[in-house]
Amino acid sequence: MTDSTLSESDLIALDRQLVWHPYSSINSATPVFPISAAQGIHLERSNGQRMIDGMSSWWSAIHGYNHPEMNDAIERQLGKMAHVMFGGLTHEPAVQLCKTLVEISPKGLDHVFISDSGSVAMEVALKMALQYFHAQGLTEKNTFLTFKNGYHGDTFGAMSVCDPVTGMHSIFSGNLKQNIFVDAPSEGFDAPWQDENFAQFKSTFLANKETLAAVVLEPIVQGTGGMRFYSPQYLREIRALCDEHQVLMIADEIATGFGRTGKLFACEHAQISPDIMAVGKALTGGYLSLAATLCSQQVAQTICSGDPGIFMHGPTFMGNPLACAAANASLALLLQQPWQSQIKLIECELIEGLNACKNIGGVEDVRVLGAIGVVELKTAVDMSRIQPMFVERGVWIRPFGKLVYTMPPFICQREDIVEICSGIFDVLQAYLEN
Numbered sequence: 488m489t490d491s492t493l494s495e496s497d498l499i500a501l502d503r504q505l506v507w508h509p510y511s512s513i514n515s516a517t518p519v520f521p522i523s524a525a526q527g528i529h530l531e532r533s534n535g536q537r538m539i540d541g542m543s544s545w546w547s548a549i550h551g552y553n554h555p556e557m558n559d560a561i562e563r564q565l566g567k568m569a570h571v572m573f574g575g576l577t578h579e580p581a582v583q584l585c586k587t588l589v590e591i592s593p594k595g596l597d598h599v600f601i602s603d604s605g606s607v608a609m610e611v612a613l614k615m616a617l618q619y620f621h622a623q624g625l626t627e628k629n630t631f632l633t634f635k636n637g638y639h640g641d642t643f644g645a646m647s648v649c650d651p652v653t654g655m656h657s658i659f660s661g662n663l664k665q666n667i668f669v670d671a672p673s674e675g676f677d678a679p680w681q682d683e684n685f686a687q688f689k690s691t692f693l694a695n696k697e698t699l700a701a702v703v704l705e706p707i708v709q710g711t712g713g714m715r716f717y718s719p720q721y722l723r724e725i726r727a728l729c730d731e732h733q734v735l736m737i738a739d740e741i742a743t744g745f746g747r748t749g750k751l752f753a754c755e756h757a758q759i760s761p762d763i764m765a766v767g768k769a770l771t772g773g774y775l776s777l778a779a780t781l782c783s784q785q786v787a788q789t790i791c792s793g794d795p796g797i798f799m800h801g802p803t804f805m806g807n808p809l810a811c812a813a814a815n816a817s818l819a820l821l822l823q824q825p826w827q828s829q830i831k832l833i834e835c836e837l838i839e840g841l842n843a844c845k846n847i848g849g850v851e852d853v854r855v856l857g858a859i860g861v862v863e864l865k866t867a868v869d870m871s872r873i874q875p876m877f878v879e880r881g882v883w884i885r886p887f888g889k890l891v892y893t894m895p896p897f898i899c900q901r902e903d904i905v906e907i908c909s910g911i912f913d914v915l916q917a918y919l920e921n
């Protein structure tokens with residue numbers, strides 16, 4: 488790269504010396520790979536090698552990289568203003584974004600709070616639920632009920648509803664609200680419904696209903712906490728319980744939102760609307776950090792008619808115009824294309840391509856839903872061994888524990904998915920059988 492001032496080896500050495508990466512040790516020998524550019528579905532290493540991105544940069548880069556329409560929208564906004572405070576001021580990119588989000592999200596979600604990241608969108612969701620009951624004088628309703636194996640972000644409120652084991656509650660226990668957990672659904676998306684599946688959730692809910700503010704869940708797909716899929720009937724049963732007992736339902740659609748599961752929002756699989764919904768990740772097509780929390784008219788009105796009469800949150804970079812412009816461009820790109828048939832194509836190719844992994848010793852399960860493909864192994868992978876194998880094979884996959892999974896960009900063609908799947912197969916075969 489002509490404009491680089493660091494050699495690749497200097498960059499790696501400085502990175503190792505100075506830089507934290509997600510969930511990492513500063514003493515780790517696990518390699519990181521410098522990327523100097525990204526184009527379409529490819530990441531370009533500084534040594535010139537190209538890799539297909541099987542991760543969409545953690546669910547977000549749905550239109551791929553360096554997309555001309557995305558770039559253009561951001562450049563046009565940059566020429567007007569990069570940022571302006573949102574207290575007392577407003578602007579078209581934010582208003583347009585909120586209008587679109589209300590139009591496309593499940594019915595009954597009428598107000599939008601914009602924030603900077605998924606974790607903050609979840610903090611906002613939890614605070615909305617707490618303020619909703621506080622405003623009614625029901626301060627005892629301050630606890631959340633959720634599934635084990637969930638992931639909702641890394642801030643304290645979000646952590647308090649993450650899986651207690653993988654979410655490391657023990658380290659932070661003195662600072663975490665004690666919430667209530669039930670076993671995660673284990674039967675899969677298509678499994679025939681049996682009422683006993685729901686018995687533990689129901690009895691736990693009923694035993695605690697006086698103190699529950701909300702049920703918090705990732706609809707249909709539990710992401711980072713296990714890449715597990717579950718029946719839409721859970722959402723219908725939970726919606727009914729919440730309605731009957733004055734408990735709010737918070738849907739975390741940060742990973743599932745914007746088409747990933749085959750529906751625009753995963754709640755649509757069950758035809759239900761939550762009271763509060765968080766989105767993030769794919770919202771800007773992976774260009775800039777942005778998230779949003781939507782809520783019903785009733786939640787918003789109740790919060791604002793009780794004490795203190797306002798919602799108590801307001802990030803400095805709230806409604807950042809560049810990020811909103813990116814989100815508007817990304818949503819326009821998504822909605823103007825036949826995205827349903829594109830996700831269906833990706834789903835079919837993932838099913839076909841990953842199926843072969845079932846025959847590799849050490850593979851526990853293979854499952855696919857929408858544009859999400861998961862190969863679950865019997866034991867956790869050794870990252871320092873498997874990660875370079877994927878890079879060598881030219882397919883960017885970032886396993887986590889026992890999970891080797893892909894959620895490719897929506898612009899992938901048939902042959903790209905074939906390549907991602909055969910990359911996963913080749914690497915797993917070499918990794919597990921040697």
Ligand SMILES: *Cc1c(COP(=O)(O)O)cnc(C)c1O
Pocket residue numbers: 604605606607609638639640641705710711739740741742767768
């Ligand atoms: C990624 C994720 C979050 C956290 O979002 P950040 O932008 O990383 O803070 C929350 N919930 C779910 C379901 C996620 O996948």
